Amino acid sequence: MLKHFISLQWKSFFRSASFQTNVALKILMAFGALYFILVFVALGAGSYYLIEDSLKVKPFDLINRFLIYWVVFDLVIRYFMQKMPVVNIKPLLYLPFKKGNIVNFTLGKTVLSFFNIIHAFFFLPFSVVLVIEGFPVLNVVSWHLAIFALIYANNFINILVNNRDVLFYSIVGILVILGGLQYYGYFDVTDYTAPFFNLMYEQPVFAVLPWVFLIALYFISFNYFKKHLYLDAGLSTKQSEAKTEDLDWLNRFGNLAVFLKNDIKLIKRNKRSRTTVIMSVLFLFYGLLFFTDSIEAYDAPVWKVFAGIFVSGGFLFTFGQFVPSWDSAYYPLMMSQNIRYKEYLDSKWYLIIMATIASTIISSFYIYFGWEAYVAILVGAIYNIGVNSYLVLWGGAYIKTPIDLTTNKKAFGDSQAFNVKTLILTLPKLGLPLVVYAIGHYTINSTAGFILVALTGVLGFAFKNIVFNKIESIYKQEKYKTIAAYKQKN
């Protein structure tokens, strides 16, 4: 029986559409995975000495203090990225398999997930270092196993809370508040959690606790899924009650309103697009890395413009990049309806512009870091509006990846979306403004640099019609290929 399951799994992996992309991509992905593995291994092996040398504290204590954040953050990442195992078992239900076997297999499958394995690359080397540094082997092993159990507990917690947004956002909320309180020194949650992790080390017996917790979770998940192994229960996708919305206030945009209304519903009602918008909010805080001088490499003046582009352009990059793939599910409708390409593109453009302006206004809190920081963001926004808004729409014409709006699968980077043409188009998006600024900055002064970048943006804005005609013709050229590509479901 297990043999059947494994052979099915094997085939589904090697025959999946995304696996059959070209060799270059596969190599690239392999390098990506290798990179992460190396980074984790290096961190695992090196962090002990790094912490000891630079922070002058006991590394093991510090790690134990922050482990709670590690564990919770892991849960957050999983919530967004880890795929639920339940989807593919529908065809198995009526076959003569015992339900217990199906559940065991699908739950067991998640154990091998990348999101579990990756932790081993940090904790294994770290534990080895601990032993080398003379920590008693038994205690290190018990500590290690305890964390191992907690990571796997996360795996099953994630399965159980799957898609329960309220629960999830309350966890994130608590995390942010605790982190904030700790940062400003009001309340330190790690005072209470660190002893727990220390206990795992000091009293190896207690390492049994996380394991009991893990096993209990496994049985809860097992029973839950066994009980709900019906198409209308655990396996069904939830249906939310639909409400018809008018959004009449958008009618002031004339012809564009039709599409704008649709796009807003698209963003509101689909999981994938909602995630994208949340991500674009995170971009707002990206600038903190630059303007707080916390990372030395980012102190060079050109990076300020770089930050400005990202802070104001979060939505532009995350959403705009995938126009027209957002409409992939019904692209044939759009192509045979009474629609002018120009209006369609225009509405997406307005959406991007509105989001960019909103981001710029929200990011006014950067004034706290001095006017120059905010000027960099303003200048970045002008460049985004004047130049990058076209470039993302242009690049989109070549990204022919259908988007499944209802799942978050692949929400973070899509291998097929990555091709040479889009890669070339990122250069003017990010590189050009840096170069322009550098010219101004190093020949005259920083003000001149800012003015030059802003002027480039304004110049781009002035050529809107010409550029739009060009983009329109590219969309038309690519139309048949795009329709064909969107037909291929993964």
Next chain:
Amino acid sequence: MIAVNNLSKKYGSNKVLDIAELDIPKGESFGLVGNNGAGKTTFFSLLLDLIRPTTGNIKNNEIVVNESEDWKPHTSAFIDESFLIGYLTPEEYFYFIGELRGRNKADVDALLSKFEDFFHGEILGQKKYLRDLSKGNQKKAGIVASFIGDPELIILDEPFANLDPTTQIRLKQIIKELARDKDVTVLVSSHDLSHVTEVCERIVVLNKGEIVRDIRTSQETLQELETFFAG
């Protein structure tokens, strides 16, 4: 209304459609039958400029469809669920199509009220998104959406498939009514021979991409078609 000229579509060396000539006059109700892979959907996709012809072209109202987009205002279609927008409610979808075709809410509501029977209380006011409706109900919504905006050419691919018997009968009445209107050309494809013979004035049989029969519907048509497909 429709003039096909030397049209062919090849995938590699595999010819899936080859129609030297076909004329569909305005106002005709035209049925396309054929087995799987006969080229019905390919023909409709070419007609809607969703795929590019290998040779030849189609003229819709004297407009070559792969050269100009001017056929779009008077043409509407429902081919498959890729013509539906899953995250909209049926009402929103109808209004959206209405707005694209220059009809306001009142116009759309007036049209929808004529299809209350057809909807059978399962489409409007259901508090469900289109993606959560059953296949049959999705189809109903898609078909009715293709009637919005008084199109002169309506293209329906397999409209009877997935519908329940009551709805099939109602749909036949609707198509017959459209066929009576001499300004509206209706193109329908189907696997169900009795349905097409009932609603279409003219039936064309496709086999492996070629036209093998072109029949004016009469008493004997159903018999003739059954003999053809049995053979």
